[in-house]
Amino acid sequence: MRSRGESAPLPKVNLAELTPKLMPYLGQAAYLQLSFFEAASRLTAEAVEVQDKLALALTAGQMLDKHQQLVAEIHRHGGVPSEVMEPFAARIDGYSAMVRGANWHESLTSIYLTAGLLDDFFTFLAAGLANGNGPKMVQIHALGSQRKEIAQILSRAISADQRLGSQLAMWGRRVVGDTLLMARSAIHQSGNAVSDELKIEPVFTEVIAAHTRRMDGLGLTA
Amino acid sequence: MRSRGESAPLPKVNLAELTPKLMPYLGQAAYLQLSFFEAASRLTAEAVEVQDKLALALTAGQMLDKHQQLVAEIHRHGGVPSEVMEPFAARIDGYSAMVRGANWHESLTSIYLTAGLLDDFFTFLAAGLANGNGPKMVQIHALGSQRKEIAQILSRAISADQRLGSQLAMWGRRVVGDTLLMARSAIHQSGNAVSDELKIEPVFTEVIAAHTRRMDGLGLTA
Numbered sequence: 001m002r003s004r005g006e007s008a009p010l011p012k013v014n015l016a017e018l019t020p021k022l023m024p025y026l027g028q029a030a031y032l033q034l035s036f037f038e039a040a041s042r043l044t045a046e047a048v049e050v051q052d053k054l055a056l057a058l059t060a061g062q063m064l065d066k067h068q069q070l071v072a073e074i075h076r077h078g079g080v081p082s083e084v085m086e087p088f089a090a091r092i093d094g095y096s097a098m099v100r101g102a103n104w105h106e107s108l109t110s111i112y113l114t115a116g117l118l119d120d121f122f123t124f125l126a127a128g129l130a131n132g133n134g135p136k137m138v139q140i141h142a143l144g145s146q147r148k149e150i151a152q153i154l155s156r157a158i159s160a161d162q163r164l165g166s167q168l169a170m171w172g173r174r175v176v177g178d179t180l181l182m183a184r185s186a187i188h189q190s191g192n193a194v195s196d197e198l199k200i201e202p203v204f205t206e207v208i209a210a211h212t213r214r215m216d217g218l219g220l221t222a
Numbered sequence: 223m224r225s226r227g228e229s230a231p232l233p234k235v236n237l238a239e240l241t242p243k244l245m246p247y248l249g250q251a252a253y254l255q256l257s258f259f260e261a262a263s264r265l266t267a268e269a270v271e272v273q274d275k276l277a278l279a280l281t282a283g284q285m286l287d288k289h290q291q292l293v294a295e296i297h298r299h300g301g302v303p304s305e306v307m308e309p310f311a312a313r314i315d316g317y318s319a320m321v322r323g324a325n326w327h328e329s330l331t332s333i334y335l336t337a338g339l340l341d342d343f344f345t346f347l348a349a350g351l352a353n354g355n356g357p358k359m360v361q362i363h364a365l366g367s368q369r370k371e372i373a374q375i376l377s378r379a380i381s382a383d384q385r386l387g388s389q390l391a392m393w394g395r396r397v398v399g400d401t402l403l404m405a406r407s408a409i410h411q412s413g414n415a416v417s418d419e420l421k422i423e424p425v426f427t428e429v430i431a432a433h434t435r436r437m438d439g440l441g442l443t444a
Binding site: 038041042057058060067068071081082085089 | 253256259260263264266267271272273275276279280282283286287289290293303304307308311
């Protein structure tokens with residue numbers, strides 16, 4: 001048992017034995033938020049209603065804020081942000097393209113579900129960071145993590161159009177598969193061995209449960 | 223001569239006789255910044271180098287910040303932001319499409335030149351706002367108005383490729399025409415008569431001079 005000297009709350013699943021290295025953690029987390037920001041701002045630009053643009057611009061701004069806070073952490077720990085993110089760029093770009101969706105509502109659903117799941121995942125992963133770095137990462141990932149603006153736009157559209165609902169439910173099921181693979185690869189990229197996968201299983205149970213609650217909240221069957 | 227009771231610096235060209243109405247001013251200014259934000263975040267997503275993404279995300283964030291500060295002003299003055307912006311959305315969207323450019327470098331040049339010119343223009347226009355509202359608008363528009371990140375990326379590319387330089391110089395000349403028309407129409411949309419156009423001529427002289435300095439700074443002939 002290590003004394004961690006941390007005061008901020010950490011997730012209840014104990015990942016202390018998984019010890020991701022700080023820089024790969026930050027590089028992936030920062031590039032992911034940049035990628036969410038790019039998706040959310042594209043959806044802002046493609047929104048037809050000015051009111052939706054306003055709501056999505058808020059969400060995009062929160063993602064950008066998280067990205068910039070993670071970049072500041074890279075700086076603070078002596079890293080060069082572009083160099084620390086670079087090794088993960090191609091893989092995350094590929095993932096983003098896969099979950100992009102074929103239309104505005106699919107893309108909205110994707111950003112809501114993927115940012116939700118991966119924020120949860122990186123929050124859990126933070127528990128294993130050494131030198132008391134975990135709580136700060138938990139705090140950054142908690143910022144605007146409800147994404148209420150997106151949920152409201154989607155719920156309204158889904159309740160008005162049953163067919164859209166079943167299309168998005170199907171899309172949500174596909175997106176979660178790709179996102180879990182992404183999360184799994186993030187562990188190895190953070191310097192953990194394949195053998196650590198067993199330790200991570202309880203985390204996957206938790207993030208999938210939270211994902212199911214998000215689907216339910218939208219009126220979609222997970 | 224009116225006493226304005228303003229303490230923050232106002233532009234030296236006196237536009238006190240042009241009195242744009244506050245809500246149309248705010249609606250246009252807020253939607254324009256949203257539109258700049260959309261363009262800058264698209265360029266962030268399309269950037270190949272992670273370092274360029276970081277730089278452009280900063281710029282996009284500043285534009286979003288300006289947008290949100292203007293939205294907060296609409297709120298503060300009792301307006302509903304989406305309703306106040308709505309009447310200007312189609313015209314500004316049309317303008318943004320016209321100056322979008324055919325490739326990444328043209329788009330970068332556009333955002334640099336158009337945001338530069340229109341920020342200057344709305345700063346001048348602010349001088350005529352009643353009830354001491356001008357200085358706040360000047361202050362908001364001054365935020366990140368140098369857009370150094372974009373200028374650096376462009377200067378580097380232009381000095382490395384003479385042909386790109388002449389292509390972008392030509393594009394800059396076209397963009398400025400569309401943007402001056404946009405600025406002119408903003409006066410009328412803000413509740414001023416066509417006869418006010420004469421009063422605005424000195425402002426156009428000033429904003430064109432600043433535009434020429436921006437072109438020079440990039441190494442382009444205006």
